[in-house]
Amino acid sequence: MVSQESLKHALPPRVHWPIVGREEDAALLLQRLSSGSGGVVVMGSPGMGKSTVAAAALAQIRDNNQNNQHVLLLPTPQEQAGALSYVEQWLGVTTAVAATIDAVADQILARLLPDPAVPDPAVPDPAPVLILALDDLHLVDNFSAGVLARLVTDGRIQLVGTSREEPGLPPALNSLWRGGRIDRIDLVPLSYDSIRLILRAALPGPASNDMAYRLWQATAGNPLHVRELLYSIVEAGDVSYAEHAWVWTAPLRTNRRLVDLLASDITTLSGAERDVVDLVSLAESVPLSLLAPTATDAVLSSLVDRGLIVLATGHGEPTVRIGHPLYAETLRSLLYPRRKRELFGLLPEPSPEQHSPQELCRWVDWALECGLMPSPQVLLAAGTVRERFSQPERAAALAALARKHEQLPPQERVTALLLSARANRDAGRSESAEADLVLLRTFAEQGTALPDAVIVASARIHADLRQRHFGDLDGALAILDQAAQEVEPGGGAATELAIEQLGRLGFGGRHAEVLAGYGPQLAAANHPANVSLAPSYIYALAQAGRPMDALELAETNIKLVGGEHADFPLLRANLMSARFWSAVWAGRPDLAVTLPEYVEDGIQRHDSALYQAGSGYVYLLFGVWEQAVADLRGALSRMGLLAPTGLEAMVWAGLAQAHAMRGERAEALDACQQFEELLPAMDRSVEVDSRYRVLLAKLALGLKGLEQGISGYIALAQSQGLLLGVLLGRHLQVVTAAPGLRGSLLAALAESAERVQGQLPAALLAHGQALNDGDAGAVSAAAAGLAQVGIWLPAPAKVLALTPRQQEIAAMVAAGMSSKSIGEKLNISVRTVDTHLGHIFARVGVNTRAQLTRVLTATFE
Incomplete structure (x- = not known):
């Protein structure tokens, strides 16, 4: 892989910049x-x-x-x-x-x-x-x-x-x-997906979605600005290879090139126009009344036409904000300290209740740039916003500043310690987070009684550290038990702690307890935290053979998430993930790739690593292995920079399958080993699926001991009542069995299929029946049917001589896809697809698509 130092030489020259979007x-x-x-x-x-x-x-x-x-x-x-x-x-x-x-x-x-x-x-x-x-x-x-x-x-x-x-x-x-x-x-601005494709074409390796998202936001989709900003951050050393993919590791900052690029839009402004954009760039958003009399209609019209500012006329007073972040950062870089201080005095201190989170954070940054110290209340409000926006390092720094205030009231000190602990937890700094909690406990022991809400919040942070950072679920549950002894019995805090305990059981694979306790807990109390139980229950329900019921429950609960769930900023993301997997296990990849409608409130957090992992799995469902590898590696890079989530093993399992399907043996073996090493600390909500994909990878690689692995997989699923795993495992037994032994296994497969909802059971049973009958045409049709529900069986060993791209196209042919459909999925022309097919036919020794399909499914006849 290209090093960070030589990345600048690997970027394509401007004259050959990829035309994407x-x-x-x-x-x-x-x-x-x-x-x-x-x-x-x-x-x-x-x-x-x-x-x-x-x-x-x-x-x-x-x-x-x-x-x-x-x-x-x-x-x-x-x-x-x-x-x-x-x-x-x-x-x-x-x-x-x-x-x-x-x-x-x-x-x-x-x-x-x-x-x-x-x-x-x-x-x-x-x-x-x-x-x-x-x-x-x-x-x-x-x-x-x-x-x-x-x-x-x-x-x-x-x-x-x-x-x-x-x-x-x-x-x-x-x-x-x-x-x-x-x-x-x-022409309209480039979409976020177009920025992702540009990075895929311009960089020598995959990039994290977070990098694409930041480029898209900073440039508002302007292609020229995207290109020049990418050059800028690469040459500044702000892009590094984090084990698996390229990531943008530094805050947005400008250099001479970017200033020159935007000079025609900025340096030619009149005095009145410059006054407006300078103030708006520093403040992010300014009430229109505060810009008068400088901001005449002519001045505003000129700036709007140039795209430098945007007028927002909502229900309240009209406001003016900068066109996009790149302009704001460039303008700020051109301002001297005295000018910043002069403009700072024009705006009052913002109120957390009346100003947007972005306005609040920008005002605090502006004050600190001027050498001024905001009040602890404003610092903590801005820190909470930073932590909510997945910027834990900046949140911890603001909490530390708030604690430096002399004679800080006890309530604010407690809030600062909690914020610091949460931020350090999210940044992966477990020792710092535990030190914050120790200080909080010491503070309480010195005579300041902690409210029940604070006891719950600190217990939740401490339990997260034990569970996710150290893989100690039992220790996390013990922490919650201890906290339950300190709050009012039967009160709201005690209810919330009970919900916390039950919701974490799915992480440890204790699905039967989740299924048994979900209904009684809902009936016991009407508490906002009850919705946080839903993801664990949905996972358990889907793997217990009821994925359609789980999918319906997920759709319902996503719509319930609102402002009262501010203490659970990842709730919607967790529900969306549970919905995704329910659709996958129901054999409905079409539903997995669609998102339900919901009201965005700015409270629920967007997890870029989780999103990119989901994108990688979408490509797995549709057999697009190259893009699956790119997105899964991008997800691992972001995960490597943040606190552990327990989902790293899941990503490695997907990578094992994708690499194996591309014929990349060394990479697939490494991914299998990484999965095994991370397995003890993984989130077992998806363990059945992850283990299944590793088995498919081992099947493709022809590894020994696969039969024992499949038997162990079935036994594990049976012990936890996970009928989905039993079904998938019994189908693999039929696939790997000798032809004469398949009949005896088919009855067990049929029995499992009757106990699981959705489209997977019928597709798996049809394939198993075709294998048992020995009808090559029926096997080919059944394999195509499996691909339609998101299951791609590996090709026989003799086909592994194909290149990764040829393997990808061959698998899609076996799934019954036309050259046009394959081209659209892989973003290549029909002519290129047909050229690859010609080479595939020559290597495999066939002349038609039908013959190729039969060869690809011959291992399972």
């Missing part, structure tokens, strides 16, 4: 031209990729040379060309003052399109079409724009150009668009 725009431009449009103008703000889209489309026209089209690249108009019109710049001749648009257009037509020869009726070649291509149509003067419009209306010339939204097209060309003679394509 604009492919559909280029295809649309080509389609409009081929359908007879007089031209296409690509519109957008600076840096949106207008020239890139036009150039990509024109390159295809030149390469294909279809429809007798010829491209003539015209020079870019000069913004300050004196008295010369664009036509004069282009032709290099002086146009007479009295010249008319028609006369000049006729001269150009005569020069560009000489009189055609007498056509030969026997050779019906299409009439030649000339495409004039030029950037920055908004700089073209009105006379020259009229000439270009006249050329287009002639019918033998098409126009491909780019233009900024402001000031827009010259009147003559705008009239053509309004009249339908030419088309326009308006």
